[in-house]
Amino acid sequence: MAEITHQILDKKSIVKQVLIALVVGTILLVSAVLPAEYGIDPLGIGKATGFSKLYVGEANTETLASVPHKILQLENVGSGAEVPKPAAADNPAPATQLAERTDEVNVVIPAGKGLEYKVDMLKHGNLRYEWITDKGELYFDFHGEVKNNNNYFESYTIAYSNNMVGSLLAPFEGPQGWYxxxxxxxxxxxxxxxxxQYLLKQ
Structure with missing residues (x-):
């Protein structure tokens, strides 16, 4: 029967590995977590790597100053707790969904401005999508509104990017899409x- 041997690390090796882990953790904290979550970027690493663009708090108020109030609400993730969820959002899904279709559209986003592109969906309708820009990145908010109630909306994804691939199971009937x-x-x-399963908005 073969003898099982275990390599026993000496105290110096353990201390060395702990120190390496601490250094790596500190680097990740300073370069990624602090810029993305709290807008804190003391070394400028977050700006260089793009992580600071993920922060949507007070650090971005200067770039959003010229945006209308409604869009400022939208960029703060969802319509907010002060806007009650419409009862229609909890309606059951229909027995029959919209017919499946495929589309490709080009949307021009003017310099320094924002706009929305949405499709109409029934509750629990499926949407698979991908989008890409011809140059540069955009701020975007992928969200949905309850039918006949544009005061309430839910944000699904908020980020800066030049492309995105994903899918959506509509949580309620109404327009779904991107700002x-x-x-x-x-x-x-x-x-x-x-x-x-959607309809293009007219």
Whole structure:
């Protein structure tokens, strides 16, 4: 019967590994967590790596100063606790969904401005999508509104990016889609490909 041997680490090796783990953890905290979660970037690493753009608190109020009030609410993630969820959001899903379709659209986001692109969906309808810009990145809020009630909306994803791939199971009937904000000084075109159970908004 073979003898099982275990390598026993000496105290110096254990201390060395603990110190390495602490150094790596500190680097991640300073370069990623603090810039993305709290807008704190003492070394400028978050700005260089793009993590600071994920912070949507007070650090971004300067770039959002010229945005209308309604959009400022939207960029603060959802319509807020002060807006009650409409009773229609809890209606049951229909027995029959919309017919599946496929579309590709190009949406031009003017320099320094924002706009929305949405499709109409029934509750529990499926949507698979991908979008990409022709140049540069956009701020976006992927969200949905309850039918006939544009005061209440839910945000699903908020970030800065030049592309996104994903899917959505609509939580309620109503418009579902994206708000794009172009902070650059030139127009950006977004190509959106969609497949699912929806209707293009007229």
């Amino acid at each position: 794009f904000k172009n902070n650059s000084n030139e127009d950006i075109t977004v190509k959106i490909r969609m497949k699912g």
